[in-house]
Amino acid sequence: MVLKRFMLAAALCSVVSFSQSESFAEVALEHKAPESVANLASGLLDAVVNISTSQTIKGTEQTDKTTPPKVEEGAPFQEYFNDFFSSKNDKNELNQSRKVQSLGSGFVIDAEKGLIVTNNHVIADADDIEVNFTDGSKLKAKLLGKDSKTDLALLQVDPKGKKLTAVSFGDSESARIGDWVMAIGNPFGLGGTVTVGIISARNRDISAGPYDDFIQTDAAINRGNSGGPLFDMNGKVIGINTAIISPSGGSIGIGFAIPSDMATGVLDQLKQFGETRRGSLAIRIQPVSQEVADSLKLPKAEGALVAGKIDDKTVDNAQLKDGDVITRFGTHAIKDARELPRIVAESPVGKIVDVTILRNGEEKTVKVKLGRLKEKELETETSDDDEHGGEDKKAEASDSIHAMGMTLSALSDELRKRFHIKPDINGVVVTAVTANSAADEKRIRTGEVIVDINQQAVKTPEDVAKQLELLRANGRKNALLMVAGEDGELRFVTLRLE
Structure with missing residues (x-):
């Protein structure tokens, strides 16, 4: 019976294959595998080069030879141990320099100017760069510029009458x-x-x-x-x-x-x-998770959520607001938050771009003037100072509520001073976080400030209670919180309602 079932399944597969054979054949004929790449390779080999680099590393520490092992008198091979760990050898090897060499690849993109592309990590920290060609000739190269973010480097050699072969980029x-x-x-x-x-x-x-x-x-x-x-x-x-x-x-x-x-x-x-000059929106972004999409009533969990702005006078992003979801940048649709920094970075500094956003469920197009990206904008600082769990004994019992695993209090001058909260941050301060609660799972910390809930500003614990009651009345299961750290950096956190 098992054999019959196998034969039947094979027969069904054969029927499906036969019914589609004509279309498959057409596709295979159009995109058939190359019989040989010999002709193609022969015209390209001369443009590809070997990159040889060397780096001098100075010795600064004594090796383990300065502390010889204890060997009993008369032990086998004692004389060899003594020679190996002699003070004479120690003095010779102390602070000696050594050269480290590495090999990589590259290719010529401009034969007349001698421009060669390679990876940044191939030539990183090199004291000497040499380009080896297929005919056995070698030329010293100088570094025109490098970019660690994309791992690219541009070299230049002086052809010295040598005719180089170059290749061009495709799409x-x-x-x-x-x-x-x-x-x-x-x-x-x-x-x-x-x-x-x-x-x-x-x-x-x-x-x-x-x-x-x-x-x-x-x-x-x-x-x-x-x-x-x-x-x-x-x-x-x-x-x-x-x-x-x-x-x-x-x-x-x-x-x-x-x-x-x-x-x-x-x-x-x-x-x-000689360097990169990338465009910048001067904003912080977060991915749009399904929870965030549900909280904002978005049709899809796509786009990039604006989670705050970065102070940069070269950028005009006044028409963007915290909580906006960017769905298109110029002609590029933004389906994933990871796409936006790359597309913005590839745009010219000073360019005015149409940015499509979703705000309060409505689609809008705003104009933004790009500035120049600062390297620190790419860095994200995280703190290991986790104060989760336990109650803050100094928090006043009055004018406080407990919600979603947090004790929330009005932001008084005393609390602002205690948690080092900047003057321009307003909202409700988190004075305690219950261990293993929803807030604990999302890494909300004591001293952070809830700025708004579902894009509605909150200034008192009563405001928080009203917003949560309204969300429950509307059948919502999650609350979208904008949370500010003590440095003012904003992020969005989705918490399940208790």
Whole structure:
């Protein structure tokens, strides 16, 4: 009976395959695998280079040789121990310098000017950078600029009459999952290595930086491939190989490349300014979770939630308000909060952009003038000073309420001084948090201030009670709180109603 069921299932699969065979054949004919990439590779190999770097590290500490092990008199090999741990050797090795060398890949993008692209981590902290070409020639390179956020670097060599071969960038945005790609690089120091695979995935976030948007490929990429190009079948660079996932250190078919559409803007700025000049909205954002979407009555859990503004006089974002949900920036739809910083950063400083927002359930379009991103805007400070659990004995029992696992009090001068709350922060202060409560789970801390609930400002514990009662009356299960830390930084927290 089992065998008959298996045969029946196989027969059904065959019927489905037969009914769709014509359409599958058409697709296969249109996008068939390349029979060979030899002609393509031969025209590109000369543009791919090996990057060799060296760094001098000075010794500053004595090694373990200064404290010789205790060896009994007459013990076997005693004389060798004495020689090895002699004071003469200690003096020679103390503060000695040593050179560390590394290898990577790169590719020429401008033959006349000698411009070469590689990864920032390939040349980071290097004292000397040398470019090795396929014909065996070598040229010293200088660093024009680097960007650690996208892991890109731009080098320049003086061709000295040497004719270089350059490649050009393609459109990574139009590259699709399943498209054939070819990587050329310098794995383990073996220059001119060609591997072929497909695009396995797009828009990968591997927590390498704030603008992660990697192309994933199964083309073999190993150590030494970093900085090398990922080509499409037209010979255009659609990615810069930069990372792999590998427990063993070798390729397991999971490699990542920086998309060319992201790289070209960064490289243009490195060429022009020697640094990056990114656009900024001067706001803090949070993802729109399903809980937040439900609290704000949003149709979908998409967009980026404005959770506060950053003081920056170069930015005009007056039309944005805390609690707005950004759904479109210029022509780009914002489906995930992670997309917004990257798209804004790629925009020119000073540009005026139409930003589409959802506010109180209504869609609006406002204009924002971008400023220049400050590096500190990318940093998020977190405190390990967790005061969860227990009651604050100094909190006044009067003029306080207990809700959602928090004791909330009016923000008096005494409490403002005790918790170091800035003068421009207004709301209801959290004087205690019950362990394992809803507030505890969302890491609300004693001394933080509830500014509003479901976009309605609260100034007294009575305001909080009224808002919670209204939410329950409307059948809501969660409350959306805007919470301010002592430094004024805002964030949104969704708490379940008790």
